[in-house]
Structures are given as C-alpha cells and as structure tokens.
Amino acid sequence: MQEILGVPAPLLFGQLLIGLINGSFYALLSLGLAVIFGVLNVINFAHGALYMMGAFVAWLLLHHLGIGYWPSLIVAPLIVGVFGIVIERTMLSRLYDLDHLYGLLLTFGLALIIEGTFINFYGVSGQPYAPPEILTGGHNLGFMFLPTYRAWVIVASLLVCLGTWLLVERTRLGAYLRAAVENRELVRAFGINVPLMMTLTYGFAVALAAFAGVLAAPVYTVSPIMGQHLIIVVFAIVVIGGLGSILGSILTGLGIGVVEGLTKTFYPEASSTVVFVIMAIVLILRPNGLFGRPRE
Amino acid sequence: MKSVALASTALAALAAMVGAAQAEMSDNVVKIGVLNDRSGLYADLSGEGSVVAARMAVEDFGGKVGDANIEVVSADHQNKPDVGSSIAREWIDQDGVDVIVDVPTSSVALAVQQVTSEKDTAFLDSGAGSTALTNDQCAPTFVHWTYDTYAMSVGTGKAVVEQGGKSWFFLTADYAFGHQLEKDTSAVVKENGGEVLGSVNHPLSTSDFSSFLLQAQASGADVIGLANAGGDTTNAIKQANSFGIVQGGQKLAALLGFITDVDALGLDVAKGLTLTTGFYWDRTDETRKFADRFAEKMNGQKPTMVQAGVYSAVTHYLKAVDEIDDDGGEAVVTQMKKMPINDFFAENGKIREDGRMVHDMYLVEVKGPDESKGKWDYYNIVKTIPGDEAFQPLDKGSCKLVSN
Numbered sequence: 001m002q003e004i005l006g007v008p009a010p011l012l013f014g015q016l017l018i019g020l021i022n023g024s025f026y027a028l029l030s031l032g033l034a035v036i037f038g039v040l041n042v043i044n045f046a047h048g049a050l051y052m053m054g055a056f057v058a059w060l061l062l063h064h065l066g067i068g069y070w071p072s073l074i075v076a077p078l079i080v081g082v083f084g085i086v087i088e089r090t091m092l093s094r095l096y097d098l099d100h101l102y103g104l105l106l107t108f109g110l111a112l113i114i115e116g117t118f119i120n121f122y123g124v125s126g127q128p129y130a131p132p133e134i135l136t137g138g139h140n141l142g143f144m145f146l147p148t149y150r151a152w153v154i155v156a157s158l159l160v161c162l163g164t165w166l167l168v169e170r171t172r173l174g175a176y177l178r179a180a181v182e183n184r185e186l187v188r189a190f191g192i193n194v195p196l197m198m199t200l201t202y203g204f205a206v207a208l209a210a211f212a213g214v215l216a217a218p219v220y221t222v223s224p225i226m227g228q229h230l231i232i233v234v235f236a237i238v239v240i241g242g243l244g245s246i247l248g249s250i251l252t253g254l255g256i257g258v259v260e261g262l263t264k265t266f267y268p269e270a271s272s273t274v275v276f277v278i279m280a281i282v283l284i285l286r287p288n289g290l291f292g293r294p295r296e
Numbered sequence: 297m298k299s300v301a302l303a304s305t306a307l308a309a310l311a312a313m314v315g316a317a318q319a320e321m322s323d324n325v326v327k328i329g330v331l332n333d334r335s336g337l338y339a340d341l342s343g344e345g346s347v348v349a350a351r352m353a354v355e356d357f358g359g360k361v362g363d364a365n366i367e368v369v370s371a372d373h374q375n376k377p378d379v380g381s382s383i384a385r386e387w388i389d390q391d392g393v394d395v396i397v398d399v400p401t402s403s404v405a406l407a408v409q410q411v412t413s414e415k416d417t418a419f420l421d422s423g424a425g426s427t428a429l430t431n432d433q434c435a436p437t438f439v440h441w442t443y444d445t446y447a448m449s450v451g452t453g454k455a456v457v458e459q460g461g462k463s464w465f466f467l468t469a470d471y472a473f474g475h476q477l478e479k480d481t482s483a484v485v486k487e488n489g490g491e492v493l494g495s496v497n498h499p500l501s502t503s504d505f506s507s508f509l510l511q512a513q514a515s516g517a518d519v520i521g522l523a524n525a526g527g528d529t530t531n532a533i534k535q536a537n538s539f540g541i542v543q544g545g546q547k548l549a550a551l552l553g554f555i556t557d558v559d560a561l562g563l564d565v566a567k568g569l570t571l572t573t574g575f576y577w578d579r580t581d582e583t584r585k586f587a588d589r590f591a592e593k594m595n596g597q598k599p600t601m602v603q604a605g606v607y608s609a610v611t612h613y614l615k616a617v618d619e620i621d622d623d624g625g626e627a628v629v630t631q632m633k634k635m636p637i638n639d640f641f642a643e644n645g646k647i648r649e650d651g652r653m654v655h656d657m658y659l660v661e662v663k664g665p666d667e668s669k670g671k672w673d674y675y676n677i678v679k680t681i682p683g684d685e686a687f688q689p690l691d692k693g694s695c696k697l698v699s700n
Contacts, residue, residue, distance in 0.1 A: 008514065010514075011510060011511065011514045014510045014514075015507055015510060018506045018507050018510060019507075021506070022504055022506075115335075116335070119335060119339065123339065123340040123343075123556070123597070124335070124336065124337060124338075124339040124340050124343075124527065125340040125341070125526070125527065125530065125556045125557060125559060125560035126527065126530065126560040127560065128560065128561060128562030128564075128565065130562075130564070131538075138538070138539070138540055144510060145513075145539055145540045145544070147538040147539055147540070149538060150506075150538070219504075219534075219535070219538070220503055220504075220531055220534070220535075221527065221530050221531060221534060221560050221561070223527060223560070225335075225336065225337065225527070226503060229501060229503065230503065260507075261507050264496075264498075264507035264508060264511075265507065265511065268470075268496050268497055268498055268499075268507075268508065269470055269497050269499070271498070271499060271502075271507075272499040272502070
C-alpha cells in the first residue's frame with residue numbers, strides 16, 4: 001500500500017474528505033457569524049446555542065408533532081430565526097452604538113441561558129435523531145466508506161453558502177446591506193429602512209445556524225451542549241478568515257476542517273488546539289485575517 | 297454570690313470537658329458535599345441525580361446522626377481539576393463539609409483526593425473510574441465505591457476476547473481516566489490471548505469521531521475499544537454505525553457505558569452492545585423500589601450506577617458516623633472498613649484496606665427495540681461477576697496502606 005508521510009494513502013484521502021465534510025459545517029456556521037458581525041457589528045456568542053436550538057427544535061417537532069426531517073429542514077430554521085428576531089428587537093438593537101464588548105457579553109449570557117434551560121429540561125446525554133430513510137447507508141469509495149448522509153451534508157451546506165454569498169454580493173438587497181456596513185446613516189438617508197434590514201439580517205443568520213443544527217442532528221446526538229465547543233472554533237475561523245468577510249469565512253471554514261482532519265491523523269492530541277495556533281499565526285502576519293479589510 | 301459564680305464557672309468548664317469527651321462531631325452538623333459535573337458531558341450520569349440520591353439517603357436515615365443534623369450541599373466542578381480542588385478546599389476550610397462524595401472525572405478526583413487526605417476529610421468516590429485512586433494515590437480517608445477501570449476491563453474486555461475478539465484498537469479519551477482504562481484493558485486482552493494493534497487519543501468532549509473511526513477501521517482490528525465515557529462514547533458509537541464499521545465486521549466495545557448513554561443512543565443503535573455495570577435498576581425488587589422513588593424525583597429517569605452508588609456510600613458513611621460518633625475523615629473511613637455493606641446496591645460488599653469497595657459487577661447486553669418493554673428497559677444481565685474477580689486483587693495493587 002502506498003504511504004504518504006507514514007500514513008497509507010487511502011486513509012489520508014479519507015481524512016481529507018472527512019475534513020471537507022466537517023469544514024462545510026464550519027463554513028455554514030461561520031458564515032452566519034460573519035454576516036452578523038459585518039452588518040450588525042456584533043460578535044454573536046449565542047451562535048452555538050442557536051445551532052443547538054435548531055437541532056432541538058427538529059427533535060421536538062419529530063417527537064411531539066411527528067414532523068420529519070425534510071419539513072424540519074425549513075420549519076426549524078424559521079422558528080429559531082423568529083426567536084433570533086425577537087432577541088434582536090428586544091435586546092441587541094439597543095447595543096449597536098456601544099462598544100463590541102456589550103454585544104459579546106449579552107450574547108454570551110444568552111447562550112448560557114438557552115443552554116441552561118435545555119439542560120434543565122432534557123439533560124446533557126442527548127436525544128436520538130435518525131436520518132431520513134433515503135439518506136441512510138453509504139457508498140464504498142475504495143479508500144473509505146462514505147455515509148450517504150454525510151455526502152448530503154456537504155451538498156446542502158455548500159448550496160446554502162453559495163446562495164448566501166450570491167445574495168450578499170450579487171443582489172440589490174445585498175448591495176444595500178454592504179452599503180449599510182460602510183455608512184449606515186447615508187443608506188438611511190436614501191429612505192431605506194436600516195433597522196428592519198438589520199433585524200432581518202440577524203434573523204437570517206440565526207436561521208443559518210439553526211439549519212446547520214438540523215443538518216447535524218442525525219450525525220451527532222441532539223444535546224444541549226453540542227454547540228458549546230463548536231462556537232469557539234467557529235469564532236476562531238471567522239477571525240482567521242477576516243471578521244465580516246463572507247467569502248473568507250466560507251473558505252476558511254472548509255480549510256480548517258481539512259487541517260483539523262489531517263491533525264487528527266498525524267497528531268490527534270493537538271486536533272482541538274490546531275485552529276488556535278493557526279489563528280495566532282494569522283493574526284501576527286495579517287492582523288485583519290486572510291480575507292479581511294482594515295476597519296475604521 | 298462569689299461562690300455561686302465559681303460553682304457555675306466550674307460547672308460550665310466541666311460541661312465543656314464532658315462535651316469534648318463525648319462528641320468528636322465537628323460543629324454538631326454532618327455536612328455532605330456532592331461535588332460533580334452539573335452542566336458538562338457527565339451531568340446526566342452523575343450531576344443532579346447524585347445530589348438527589350444523597351438527599352434520599354439522608355432522608356431514609358432520618359435526617360440526623362445522634363444529635364447532629366445532616367446537611368447536603370452540592371457544586372459543579374466543571375470537569376476541571378483546579379476548580380474541583382479549590383471547591384473542596386473551600387468547603388472543608390470555610391463551610392465545614394465533612395465528607396465529599398461522587399466526583400466523576402478521574403483527573404478531578406485525583407486532585408480532590410490530595411486535598412481530602414491532607415485535611416482528614418472523608419472522600420467517597422462513585423463517579424470516577426481511575427484505579428490510580430486506590431493504587432499509588434490511595435489514602436486512609438478514601439473509599440472508591442461503584443466501579444473502576446480495572447473492573448470495566450475485566451468485565452467487558454475479557455468477555456469480548458472470549459467471544460472471539462482477539463485483536464484490538466483503542467479510541468482513548470486523552471486524560472487520566474482514558475489512559476488508565478486503555479492500559480487496564482490492554483493487559484486483560486493480552487492475558488487472555490489477544491493482541492493490541494494500536495490506539496488513538498482523542499481530546500475530551502470531541503463531537504466528531506469520524507477521523508478517529510477511520511483510523512480504527514484502517515487498523516483492521518476485530519474490536520474497537522472505546523476507552524472514553526458519556527457523550528464521547530455515544531457520539532463514537534453513533535458515528536461508527538453510520539460509517540458502516542459494525543456492518544463491516546468490526547465489533548465495538550464500550551468499556552464504560554451508562555444507562556443514560558444507552559438512552560441517548562436509542563436501542564436501534566445501541567442494541568447488542570456489551571457493557572459492565574455495578575448496578576442495574578431492574579435486577580431485584582429492592583433495586584426497582586429504589587429506582588421508582590428516584591425516578592419520581594428525576595422526571596422519570598432511572599438511576600445510573602453512579603447515582604445508586606452515591607446513595608449506598610452516603611448511607612454506609614452515616615451508619616459509621618453513628619457508630620463511632622465522630623466525623624473525622626480517617627476515623628470514619630476506618631470504621632466503614634470494619635462494617636459489611638448490605639443494601640440494594642451491594643450484597644455482602646466490603647471495603648478493603650486500599651479503599652476499594654468490593655461488590656459484584658454485572659455483564660449486560662443491550663436489548664433490541666423489539667425486546668424492550670419500554671423506556672429504561674434496556675439490559676439483559678448476561679453474567680454476574682463476583683466482586684473478588686471483578687476488582688484488582690489486593691496483592692497486585694500498589695497502595696501503601698496495604699500491609700505486605
């Protein structure tokens with residue numbers, strides 16, 4: 001068997017593919033974070049908790065109302081998105097003129113409250129959630145066994161990432177958004193309802209997190225702590241990609257997934273820290289991140 | 297007048313002396329501190345349930361030992377050794393806590409062990425698994441109640457090798473407990489004629505196991521041994537299923553699995569898993585009775601072995617305190633070692649010199665969904681492993697308290 005750096009080639013290819021799958025999760029989550037930071041100037045620490053909520057709402061829908069995976073993929077993000085809108089209207093919108101720190105502290109507190117509430121009702125062990133029948137099983141690629149569901153995860157996340165990118169970069173609405181990032185007052189002077197735009201942006205980004213949660217539900221156990229560790233990694237990805245850069249967060253998300261996968265092969269103990277090492281190096285060499293522009 | 301004052305002073309002094317000679321009980325309160333994970337990956341298998349179990353034990357004991365009231369306090373150690381040891385220190389120094397119970401997560405238990413032995417406070421561990429607690433780190437104030445990595449490896453490891461699982465690859469949680477479990481199981485596997493092909497260490501609380509599972513798959517081992525616990529085990533099993541590892545002919549061995557893990561996985565995924573446990577609620581009338589009372593207070597959740605162990609440990613502790621009228625750590629633990637344990641948890645259990653509570657363990661197999669009659673009806677007991685076989689023999693250990 002051919003070996004690359006002491007690791008059999010098929011195993012290495014398998015790890016690269018796994019890395020891409022995880023990376024597409026990261027991309028989806030960091031995309032939401034980046035959009036929120038870009039438009040609202042808020043570091044949304046509740047993102048992990050909202051991702052968890054997405055998975056939980058899907059589970060609750062199935063458990064109590066018998067609503068399955070496919071409708072949940074749309075309904076759960078909608079429900080959590082509305083929850084996000086409520087948060088934005090009642091709390092976040094009051095903090096826009098203050099320092100970043102206030103938004104960060106508020107969302108961090110919210111994350112603790114949301115997680116605590118779910119732990120109180122459902123415990124931490126988690127709840128089982130089976131993938132839909134059509135996505136069970138898998139394919140033997142020769143170098144690895146690819147579960148069908150994981151393949152679907154890559155496709156779904158990349159489609160949503162691409163859609164979001166097109167929305168922000170190629171549509172009139174996106175142009176307003178980008179303009180509002182540059183100069184909120186000027187855009188408002190043109191008669192555009194900026195506060196409404198910001199509310200909807202937050203709701204949309206939260207729905208993205210929830211969508212990732214529903215995608216994750218059949219892969220991991222649906223547990224109130226599933227977002228806890230993820231948020232730190234995703235936050236690091238957004239920093240590496242350049243705060244607020246949408247393309248940066250998507251590409252970095254995929255890249256970090258691959259790097260993590262490789263670390264798990266060559267030096268597994270470091271797999272949970274490698275992303276922070278990269279973040280440190282990137283911040284030293286390019287303080288605005290790989291794709292970021294200097295902010296005033 | 298003067299003589300009255302003199303007489304009353306003398307009387308008071310006498311009373312104080314008598315008091316001192318009569319009761320060694322500190323501050324006339326026996327305070328039980330339940331220290332465990334309240335919010336992380338081990339919160340369901342110990343957490344609030346252990347606190348409820350400790351309270352039930354106090355209630356059943358009547359709420360008092362002699363004249364002293366019994367109180368239960370609890371805290372979250374967040375699975376961090378520094379947090380755990382500083383809570384233990386504060387509890388003992390400032391709050392007058394007399395005994396610390398539960399403490400899952402071996403790294404935290406080892407840190408707490410240092411504090412309690414230094415401060416002559418009893419420490420009854422139900423949640424942690426590392427055998428280091430009764431070997432190199434053993435202390436006269438310590439009792440290891442429910443299970444340990446040796447018992448797990450003897451139970452599950454031996455059973456799996458006997459069923460034909462000769463070659464092993466380990467997925468190991470990268471901390472004290474995981475390493476100890478891997479080490480103990482490797483020894484059992486080799487003793488029984490098997491071989492260990494390799495292992496991979498994963499960080500504690502990993503959500504994605506696919507990379508590690510791929511390595512385990514590539515090793516070609518008959519058995520993938522999961523030397524981890526709680527959410528790590530459930531995530532690994534669930535993902536192993538989706539990667540077709542079991543369908544591909546490799547067997548998974550969960551070296552430490554709790555009933556809450558099985559519940560989280562669902563029987564579709566968990567069926568056929570072999571586990572070793574110190575307690576199963578549906579074993580005797582007494583265990584069922586306890587489990588029903590517990591479930592009433594816990595939203596219907598049946599007790600794990602850790603939670604049942606906490607009840608048993610606290611009850612035995614209170615009996616010992618009552619016997620000697622003293623709550624000093626070494627004194628109580630010495631007394632506990634003299635008394636046999638007979639309750640729903642342990643029949644003819646005994647505490648050895650090294651602090652190991654020896655009782656029967658059970659090898660169980662998880663039922664399939666058709667076989668289960670409902671929620672929490674999860675295990676078939678395959679075999680009872682007698683205590684003396686389940687736990688490390690005293691002469692094989694390295695505890696300094698054991699006279700040779």
